[in-house]
Amino acid sequence: MRKPELLAPAGSWDALVAAVQNGADAVYLGGRRFNARHSADNFDDDALARAVEYAHVRGVKIYVTVNILLADTELREAVRFLHTVYNAGADAVIVQDLGLIRLARRVIPELELHASTQMTAHNVPGAAFLREAGISRVVLARELDLDSVREIRKRAGVQVETFVHGALCVCYSGQCLMSSMIGGRSGNRGRCAQPCRLEYRLVDDRGKPVADYEKVGDYLLSPRDLNISPHIPELIKAGIDSFKIEGRMRRPEYVATVTRIYRSLIDRAAGGGEYDVSGEEVGQLAQIFNRDFTTGYFLGVPGRDLMSYKRPNNRGVRLGRVRSYNRETMRAEIELEAPLRVGDGVEVWVTRGGRVGTEINQIFVGGKKTSFAGAGEVAVLSLDGHIRPGDRVFKTHDVQLMESAVQTYSSSRETRRIPLDFKVRARLGEPMILEAADPQGVTARAATNTVTEIAQKRPLTEEFLTEQLDRLGNTPFGLNKLVCDLGDNIMIPVREINDVRRRVVEQLAATRAALRKPAPLSAASIENKLSVVLGEKESEWSAQFPVLAVAVGGAPEVRAAVNSGAGLVYFSGDRFRSRSNVTAAEIQQARRLCSDAGVEFYLTTPRIAHDREIKQYLPFLKSLLATEPDGIMIASYGWLPILRQLTGLPLVTDFSLNVFNRQSVTFLKEHEIERVTLSTELTGEQIKHLVDHSPVETEVIVHGALPLMVSRYCAVGSVLGGKGEDTTCSVRCRDASFALLDRKGVIFPVETDQHCLMHIFNSRELCLLDTLPYLVQARPAVLRIEARRDNENYVARTVKAYRQVLDSLRSYPDRLPDLQAMMQKLVEGGPGFTRGHYYRGVMD
Known part of the structure; x- marks a missing residue:
């Protein structure tokens, strides 16, 4: 192989x-x-x-x-x-x-x-x-x-x-906003705080737990x-x-x-x-x-068998169970299932109080003190804590394994050696010539500084040279074989042999290091090219008053969006199981509704689609293209080559492509994208800068519950639906709505889509209503409300509020309504709102 x-x-x-x-x-x-x-x-x-x-x-x-x-x-x-x-x-x-x-x-x-x-x-x-x-x-x-x-x-x-x-990661990498939105530490910036390793419980839409967590465990997002x-x-x-x-x-x-x-x-x-x-x-x-x-x-979707529900950190190796425990002497008797040494670290999973961990300082077997006990032996250990018979014991630190590992990187004698073939030529009255070659054919050659002489005691032999040339201890090389061409009864000082060996080895090392090293590029040439590229002047789109868009998941919501003043409707490609399936006929009706009202109608693609899912989706997508939409929003770059073969419609990109700078916008423009949705991790100031210098139209999400994660693991299917490596899911998500409850009592709504992906949404809605005066001045082409999982009443209420403020900004900028009061009314009865990263950002 x-x-x-x-x-x-x-x-x-x-x-x-x-x-x-x-x-x-x-x-x-x-x-x-x-x-x-x-x-x-x-x-x-x-x-x-x-x-x-x-x-x-x-x-x-x-x-x-x-x-x-x-x-x-x-x-x-x-x-x-x-x-x-x-x-x-x-x-x-x-x-x-x-x-x-x-x-x-x-x-x-x-x-x-x-x-x-x-x-x-x-x-x-x-x-x-x-x-x-x-x-x-x-x-x-x-x-x-x-x-x-x-x-x-x-x-x-x-x-x-x-x-x-x-x-x-429990989330598709690059698509996680959970650490970013919860604590301001962005995984896209290398600062993920790993909120997935914290405690969560699956709850219904009223916040009531729906599983026995003594049995299941508390770490529902920890793989x-x-x-x-x-x-x-x-x-x-x-x-x-x-x-x-x-x-x-x-x-x-x-x-x-x-x-x-x-x-x-x-x-x-x-x-x-x-x-x-x-x-x-x-x-x-x-x-x-x-x-x-x-x-x-690799072998399929593992469901609950992917997860470490009981513990989010190192488990170690099971040592056994506590057979007995003497509280006065604080000694536990354990029948070992694995070897144990003095210096090892152990942890007891106690019934009360979590975990008890300690380093083993002494071991008793059969009443005698020992430094080692083997598997199968009954060992007595000193352990302090609320320990009871039956508690499980794990070895979390193996001192011998660790010392062996440390030796490989701390010793001056290298573990990994490159075999060298040496050739020696020595003639009376001439310098000794040493040549070496590695397996890749890299060679080096050097001569001694002195010439050989007649041997007075020990003549130079192949055995002696082998011993001297094999002294390569603190180098990455080792002697493979030696070929000698020696004169009779000659000698040369050992220091000369050692010196020529050192020079040959250094020469080899330098040559090997240089093999992959390219000719350096000058700083001046880089700066010149960089200035040209960064200074390129592109035709910038003509700034107009922003269009109000709304992304929805159903036909009734399209009607609500149109009737409430949306100028653009996105029809979702991720179909959530909490909503009824949408037919091509309904989409055709929604498209006609938008056309009659002069509202643009765009289709959107699924965010995640593996190849088999693309194959399944394409016939449906082709039927949707027959409705003659005004454009398509793509949620991953894999859709771009597919759609370019199917249609010449305008293509725009969703926030999931993580557009964070002008060069990314230009990259997408060069791939025929006509509008880009900017990253939700940008500040207002960064948004304004990008909009000002963008070569294509830009779009900003201003409202809605943002998806924090999209995962191929589904907590609903795994915890309630019985999904495992060898079992199928009972699809409980069709019967009810679910959410995740964290340790602070915060609820994160959960949706599952047509491909059984789990989408986790932020606990609070993004609401930038009070920033609209500034955003309108920045002049993005589109301001979007995210409402793919929301009903028509929500869509109508939210679109009307944003439409009112935008109309006031266009016609009566000096007589705006009370934006704070409107915000409070808009989110009244909901989970609260957040301005996301509009002010705080994710920069260092």
């Missing part, structure tokens, strides 16, 4: 060394700015250059993450950072921002770009679109099954990379950790180019252990023959970190 690349994470220098020394083919890491793991140690520019050199000498690639959304004020510095990365010799950059992709292709076209999983690539047309945009590799969404991955690799003409181990180790051969056969380990926030010991095991597994699988993961490997992967394990979506 063809071996895929093993790609390991590094959030620090020690983690980098751990990855390289334990067998990674490539390492991904971030600089001090512009990356999605802001809290990792990361690498400054000097450390980054050293990291590239260190890796390249050892035959390992380096990919640098620049995978966040960027503001206009950051783009110039971001491109300068790409220049630094390129000159350092990094093999590729992992990106999310469409604007940065455009700039990189124009300013540094030599730099290889990989699309981050934050770009939500999840179908063939989406991956092909990214290829056409200049992307050479796509990090696929984690929600794809193996057949889908295989199809993308086969048909999209681009390399694919998939995660094989580590933490999972298990991905572990695809049992299925490596299937992944290799699927043609995946790179196997990625998640974990830039993990300790170096974690990186060392997981990388070492996956290196062994990939080599074993690619070697053919029977494949198996040993019990020791299974145990070590679990011991180093786990929230319990899942194979993710």
Whole structure:
């Protein structure tokens, strides 16, 4: 089998060394700015250059993450950072921002770009679109099954990379606003606070819990950790180019252990023959970190078997149960199911009080003190807490495993060695010539500073030279074989042999480091190109008074929108199960209603559509195109090539494309997009700047319950519907409305769509009614109300309020109604409102 690349994470220098020394083919890491793991140690520019050199000498690639959304004020510095990365010799950059992709292709076209999983690539047309945009590799969404991955690799003409181990996001990456909207820490800016790891309960529309949480657990949005180790051969056969380990926030010991095991597994699988993961490997992967394990979506939708409902953090490895506990001596008797050593860390899941954790300082077996107890033995441990017989005990820290991992990155003697073939030629009265060659054919040659002489005692032999040349302890090299051409009875001082060996090895290392390093690009050339691209003057659209748009999910809501003063209606592509199915006939009627009233009518596509879902949706979409809509709003870039083949209608983009800067707008304009919806994470000031400098029309969402997450995991189907790896869902979502209740009593509405995706909405509605005077001055082309899950009464009330204010601003700007009073009335009886990021933003 063809071996895929093993790609390991590094959030620090020690983690980098751990990855390289334990067998990674490539390492991904971030600089001090512009990356999605802001809290990792990361690498400054000097450390980054050293990291590239260190890796390249050892035959390992380096990919640098620049995978966040960027503001206009950051783009110039971001491109300068790409220049630094390129000159350092990094093999590729992992990106999310469409604007940065455009700039990189124009300013540094030599730099290889990989699309981050934050770009939500999840179908063939989406991956092909990214290829056409200049992307050479796509990090696929984690929600794809193996057949889908295989199809993308086969048909999209681009390399694919998939995660094989580590933490999972419950939301499609790049589509999560939960951390951003709740706490102001944006996942799109590398600052996710992981609200998914907190407690939630599934409730009905009255806020009443609908499940037994003593049995189910409280962590309804906390996935298990991905572990695809049992299925490596299937992944290799699927043609995946790179196997990625998640974990830039993990300790170096974690990186060392997981990388070492996956290196062994990939080599074993690619070697053919029977494949198996040993019990020791299974145990070590679990011991180093786990929230319990899942194979993710590779083998299908796992439902509740994806989740760690009982615990959002490391479980460790089960040691057994407490057999007895003496409260006076605070000693617990445990029949061990796994070995235990002094220095190990354990945790007891007590009946009351949560968890009791401690480091083991002493162990007694059979009344005798010992430093080690094996599985099957009864050990007595000192444990303090509300411990009772029957409580479960887990080993959360294995001191031997950790020490073994530390040794791989802290020792001066390298674990991973490059085999060298040496040749020695020595003749009397001549310098000794030493040549070396590595497996890639890189060679080095040097001569001693002195000539050989007649041996007085010990003549130079092949055995002696082998011993001296094999002293490569603190280098990345090792002796493979030696070929000698020696004169008779000659000698040369040992210091000369050692010196020539050192010079040859240094020469080899320098040559290997330079192999992948390109000719540097001058700062002047980069600045010139950058100034040209950033200074390009494009024809800007003519600013008019904004059109009021509303996105709805049903035909009655279209009528309400039209009758209440909307100038544009978006008809939703995500059909929520809480609403009745809409037929093509109803859409035709809605379209006629809009036409008669002079209101524009746009269709919208589903936000997430895997290839099989696209195939299912296309006949319906074609029937909708027969209604002759005025345009189509696309919710992911995969729809763009599809629709361009089907229609010449105007295309606009939804907020899910994460347009955060002018270059992203220009990128989309170059792909025939006529209007872009700006990111909901922009401030009012940023919106005004973008609108002022946009080469196409812009759209701003001003009202509605924003979707915070879209997930292939459905809490309703998993908790209530019985959905698991081997069970189907009873589709309870058809019978009632549901929400998630957090630990503070806040309720987040939940909807499921036609493809069983779960959409979680913000607890409070976005309401920018009182900012309309400023937004109108900014002159976006469209102001939108989001009401896809709301009824006709809501649509009518909300559209009328915004219509009233907009009409006043147009005709009587000095006699506006009381906006604060209107806001209070508009959200009266609801969950409250938020102005989102209009004032606070997500910038550092």
